Amino acid sequence: MALLDFFRQSKPTTAQLAKERLQVIVAHQRAGNTSAPDYLPKLQKDLLRVIRKYVKVGDDAVNIGVERDGELEVLELNITLPSQQ
Amino acid sequence: MAQVVVVTSGKGGVGKTTTSASFATGLAQAGHKTVVIDFDVGLRNLDLIMGVERRVVFDFVNVIAKEATLKQALIRDKRVENLYILAASQTRDKDALTEAGVKRVIEELSKDFDYIVCDSPAGIEKGAQLAMHFADQALIVTNPEVSSVRDSDRVLGLLASKTAKAAAGETITEHLVVTRYDPARVAKGEMLAVDDVQEILAIDLLAVIPESTDVLNASNAGSPVIALGEIPAAEAYKDMVARFLGEDKPHRFLEATKKGLMGRLFGG
Numbered sequence A: 001m002a003l004l005d006f007f008r009q010s011k012p013t014t015a016q017l018a019k020e021r022l023q024v025i026v027a028h029q030r031a032g033n034t035s036a037p038d039y040l041p042k043l044q045k046d047l048l049r050v051i052r053k054y055v056k057v058g059d060d061a062v063n064i065g066v067e068r069d070g071e072l073e074v075l076e077l078n079i080t081l082p083s084q085q
Numbered sequence B: 001m002a003q004v005v006v007v008t009s010g011k012g013g014v015g016k017t018t019t020s021a022s023f024a025t026g027l028a029q030a031g032h033k034t035v036v037i038d039f040d041v042g043l044r045n046l047d048l049i050m051g052v053e054r055r056v057v058f059d060f061v062n063v064i065a066k067e068a069t070l071k072q073a074l075i076r077d078k079r080v081e082n083l084y085i086l087a088a089s090q091t092r093d094k095d096a097l098t099e100a101g102v103k104r105v106i107e108e109l110s111k112d113f114d115y116i117v118c119d120s121p122a123g124i125e126k127g128a129q130l131a132m133h134f135a136d137q138a139l140i141v142t143n144p145e146v147s148s149v150r151d152s153d154r155v156l157g158l159l160a161s162k163t164a165k166a167a168a169g170e171t172i173t174e175h176l177v178v179t180r181y182d183p184a185r186v187a188k189g190e191m192l193a194v195d196d197v198q199e200i201l202a203i204d205l206l207a208v209i210p211e212s213t214d215v216l217n218a219s220n221a222g223s224p225v226i227a228l229g230e231i232p233a234a235e236a237y238k239d240m241v242a243r244f245l246g247e248d249k250p251h252r253f254l255e256a257t258k259k260g261l262m263g264r265l266f267g268g
């Protein structure tokens, strides 16, 4: 994306941005993945349980999200460890 | 047998009722016996746009509940021959419509009419699904704007999966109607161009209706836009009907009108 921006002559118009966003949205909608996978909350809970075997962490230590960029789908996982006492 | 045409969009307030009123009027003016049904139960407004609000005695829900006959509920348009309106109920909710009831009414109308135009409520829930259920063709009303285009795409998905035609393994003929189009903003790169909307949705473009202050005037007066005379929005709707009926008409009003010297001097 950044590389693409670099080669673009000038800043894209908002209409161009709208078109690019819609192309991604519609491709996903037609592929049947309209929302984030429904197993995410369960996965988050399971991960928290596993991590707690090793570290003492709070309930909000695990953060999960799905990022989409064109055809690419990335599962983003953030684990916050407690600060060293 | 009548052709059933649903006017649908997903997103609310994009111009379905405005388009239904002009489309039905245009079909009737071309000599086809046409009825336009308001499926927006609880929030009717087709009667206002058609200027018949004072003549509604019985409505669609009464007919479905067998509290009135179709003959009693159909309102004949006083200005245009061959044109009838079936109003929605103002007091009931969407659950008053049933698939079997809608089917019976459409089958009965089919014997008498050439075209049955179904003005869908917004959304993708029951009311919208019933409005599209028995359709042979669909007008997908879309504004050149991200959320409207996304909703239109979802509606296309429903048309292809949740309708009687889909269940029979047949396809509904889909037509794109882009409304509230502002060529000046498109030229400035502030609004999606019609080609882009069409490329994304990948269905046939039937018409582009320009953004116009005349549309509010039409609804104030209770007269469909198409009946307003030689103004761009009315002409665009006339072209839409002609194309729908098979005429080959180029799209107009896609370019911003350049202001003449007077316009530039005195603003506008």
Ligand SMILES: Nc1ncnc2c1ncn2[C@@H]1O[C@H](COP(=O)(O)OP(=O)(O)OP(=O)(O)O)[C@@H](O)[C@H]1O
Pocket (backbone or CB within 6 Å): B009, B011, B012, B013, B014, B015, B016, B017, B018, B019, B040, B120, B121, B122, B179, B180, B181, B209, B210, B211, B212, B213, B215, B216, B219, B233
């Ligand atoms: N081409 C146009 N130019 C300017 N205003 C328009 C145009 N088309 C529709 N409008 C305005 O947009 C508003 C919504 O139109 P309309 O009621 O036809 O939409 P709708 O899709 O039927 O809405 P709903 O989803 O609530 O049923 C109205 O105020 C109408 O006057």
Ligand SMILES: [Mg+2]
Pocket (backbone or CB within 6 Å): B016, B017, B018, B040, B045, B119, B120, B121
């Ligand atoms: Mg409406």
